[in-house]
Amino acid sequence: MKTAGEYLESLKSLNPKIFLGGRQVSLLDNPTTMTVVNANARVYELGCEPEFDDVMNTISPFTGNKISRNLNIATSTADLEKRMEMALLTSQMLGTCNYRCVGADTLNALAGVTWEMDRSLGTNYHDKFLAHLRYLQENDLAVSGAVTDAKGDRSKRPGQQEDPDVYVHMTKKTAEGIYVSGAKVSQSGAIGAHETIVIPTMGMKPGEEDFAVAFAVANGTPGITYICQYTPFTAERELVESKYLGNPLYGQRETSIMVFDNVFIPWERVFMCGETKYCGKLIARFAKTHRMNCGGACKVGFADLIIGATQLLAEYSGVQKAPHIVDKITDMIRISETARACSVAAALKGIEEPSGSGFYMPDDIFGNAAKLTVAEGFWDIMKWAGDIGGGLAVTMPSELELNNPETAPYVNKFLKTGANAEVRLRMAKFIQNWCAGLHGAGTWHGAGSPMAQKMALYALADLDKKKSLARSLAGLE
Ligand SMILES: Cc1cc2nc3c(=O)[nH]c(=O)nc-3n(C[C@H](O)[C@H](O)[C@H](O)COP(=O)(O)OP(=O)(O)OC[C@H]3O[C@@H](n4cnc5c(N)ncnc54)[C@H](O)[C@@H]3O)c2cc1C
Numbered sequence: 001m002k003t004a005g006e007y008l009e010s011l012k013s014l015n016p017k018i019f020l021g022g023r024q025v026s027l028l029d030n031p032t033t034m035t036v037v038n039a040n041a042r043v044y045e046l047g048c049e050p051e052f053d054d055v056m057n058t059i060s061p062f063t064g065n066k067i068s069r070n071l072n073i074a075t076s077t078a079d080l081e082k083r084m085e086m087a088l089l090t091s092q093m094l095g096t097c098n099y100r101c102v103g104a105d106t107l108n109a110l111a112g113v114t115w116e117m118d119r120s121l122g123t124n125y126h127d128k129f130l131a132h133l134r135y136l137q138e139n140d141l142a143v144s145g146a147v148t149d150a151k152g153d154r155s156k157r158p159g160q161q162e163d164p165d166v167y168v169h170m171t172k173k174t175a176e177g178i179y180v181s182g183a184k185v186s187q188s189g190a191i192g193a194h195e196t197i198v199i200p201t202m203g204m205k206p207g208e209e210d211f212a213v214a215f216a217v218a219n220g221t222p223g224i225t226y227i228c229q230y231t232p233f234t235a236e237r238e239l240v241e242s243k244y245l246g247n248p249l250y251g252q253r254e255t256s257i258m259v260f261d262n263v264f265i266p267w268e269r270v271f272m273c274g275e276t277k278y279c280g281k282l283i284a285r286f287a288k289t290h291r292m293n294c295g296g297a298c299k300v301g302f303a304d305l306i307i308g309a310t311q312l313l314a315e316y317s318g319v320q321k322a323p324h325i326v327d328k329i330t331d332m333i334r335i336s337e338t339a340r341a342c343s344v345a346a347a348l349k350g351i352e353e354p355s356g357s358g359f360y361m362p363d364d365i366f367g368n369a370a371k372l373t374v375a376e377g378f379w380d381i382m383k384w385a386g387d388i389g390g391g392l393a394v395t396m397p398s399e400l401e402l403n404n405p406e407t408a409p410y411v412n413k414f415l416k417t418g419a420n421a422e423v424r425l426r427m428a429k430f431i432q433n434w435c436a437g438l439h440g441a442g443t444w445h446g447a448g449s450p451m452a453q454k455m456a457l458y459a460l461a462d463l464d465k466k467k468s469l470a471r472s473l474a475g476l477e
Pocket residue numbers: 102145146147148151154155184185186187188189253255441442443445446447448449450451452
C-alpha cells in the first residue's frame with residue numbers, strides 16, 4: 001500500500017503535458033494542479049489510517065493481498081456498501097472530488113463486460129483485464145476514468161460527425177496494438193492519476209466498431225495532452241495564499257480535457273476493440289455504480305459539510321433557535337439523508353451481474369433515485385445555506401482586510417458577532433465556495449445529466465405491475 005509520501009514521490013516520474021490558463025504548467029508546481037495532488041495524497045493517507053481501514057481498504061480476491069478499495073471489484077453487497085461509504089467519507093474529508101471514483105467504477109463495469117465477452121465471443125479480454133487489475137492493485141496506483149466524449153453535434157451518430165475525433169476512436173490497428181485519437185472532456189483529476197481507464201461514452205451500433213474501444217493508458221503516454229479548466233477560483237488561487245480560500249487545500253473539483261492524438265495502446269491494455277454490442281452494457285453498468293457512488297453518496301458528504309457550515313453561521317449570528325432556521329436545516333438534512341438512503345439501498349439490493357460472474361452491481365432504480373434526488377436537492381441545500389448564511393456569503397470583504405491596519409479595526413468591529421470577524425469571514429468563504437461557485441452545475445451533471453436518470457427510472461419502473469395493482473384493488477379485474 002502506498003503512503004501519501006510515496007504517491008507524491010511517484011508523481012515525479014510522470015511528466016504529464018498540462019495546459020492551464022493558456023500556458024503549459026508543471027503538475028507539482030502549479031497551485032491549482034496541486035489541489036488535485038493534495039486530494040489524491042489525502043486519499044492515500046486515509047487508506048493508511050487504522051480508523052478508516054475497513055472503509056478504505058479490502059482484500060483483493062485476485063491477489064489475496066490488502067488493496068485500496070478504489071481498485072476493488074465488488075463481489076458482494078457488503079463490498080458495494082463499503083464502496084459507497086468510501087465515497088461518502090472521502091467527500092467529507094476533502095470537500096472535493098476524491099479523483100478515483102470514475103476509475104473505480106469503470107474497472108467494475110469492465111470486469112463483468114470482459115467476462116461476458118470472453119464467454120460469448122471467445123475473446124481474451126477478461127484475462128488481460130485481470131492481469132492489468134493485478135498490476136494496478138499490486139502497485140496501488142491512482143486510476144481516473146474517462147467516459148465523456150466531446151460528442152460534437154448530439155443529433156448525429158459518431159460516424160456522422162464532421163470531425164470523427166469528437167468521439168475517441170481507433171485510427172490504426174497493428175500487430176502490437178491500436179492507435180487512438182479523440183478527446184474525453186471533464187476529466188476529474190486525470191492529471192494526478194497514474195493511469196486512466198477509457199471506455200465508450202454510450203452504446204454503439206454496427207458500423208461504429210472504431211468507436212467501441214476500451215483501454216488503460218498511463219499518465220505521460222506520448223500523444224496525451226491535458227487542458228485544464230480555468231475558473232474564477234483558479235484565478236483567486238493564483239492571487240492569494242490558499243488559507244484565504246473556501247477550500248484551502250483541496251480546492252474545486254478540477255477537471256481537464258484529455259486529448260488523445262494518435263496514442264499507441266499495446267494489446268495487453270486493450271479490453272474492447274470493435275464489440276459494439278457490448279458498449280451499451282458497459283456504459284449501463286458504469287452508470288449503475290457511478291450513480292450510487294458519485295451521484296448519491298459523494299454529494300451527501302458535500303451536503304454534510306454545507307449543513308455543518310450553515311449551522312455554524314446560524315450560531316455565529318445567534319439565530320440557530322429560530323423555528324424557521326431549524327426547519328431549513330432540517331430540510332437540508334432530509335434531502336441529503338434521502339439521497340444517502342437511496343445509495344445504501346442501491347448497495348444492499350445489489351445483485352450478481354452478469355449472472356455467474358461473481359461480480360456485483362448496485363440496484364439500478366435506487367442508484368438512479370440517489371443521483372436524481374441529490375441533483376435536484378442540492379440546489380435546495382444551496383438555497384438554504386445562502387438564506388441562513390445571509391448576504392455576507394457573497395458580499396464579504398477579503399480576510400486580507402484583517403492584515404491591513406486601516407481596515408482591520410472596522411472589519412473586526414462590524415463583522416464580530418458570537419464569533420470574531422476572522423472566524424465568521426472564514427466560514428462565510430467556505431459557504432461561498434459551495435453556494436456561489438461551481439458545485440451546483442457540477443452536481444447536476446456529474447454522473448450524467450438528470451434527464452438520463454429520469455429516462456432510466458421511467459424505463460425500469462414496472463408500470464404494468466403498478467397498473468395491475470391499481471386495477472385489482474379498484475375491482476376492475
Ligand atoms: C464536476 C464534474 C466532473 C466530471 N468528471 C468526469 C470524469 O471524471 N470522467 C468523465 O468521463 N466524465 C466526467 N464528467 C462528465 C459528466 O459525466 C458529464 O458532464 C455528463 O455525463 C453530462 O454530459 P455533458 O457534460 O456532455 O452534457 P451534455 O450531454 O452536453 O448535456 C447538456 C444537456 O443536453 C441534453 N442532451 C444531451 N444529449 C442529448 C440528446 N441526444 N438529446 C436531447 N438532449 C440531450 C442533456 O440532457 C442536458 O440537458 C464530469 C462532469 C462534471 C460536471
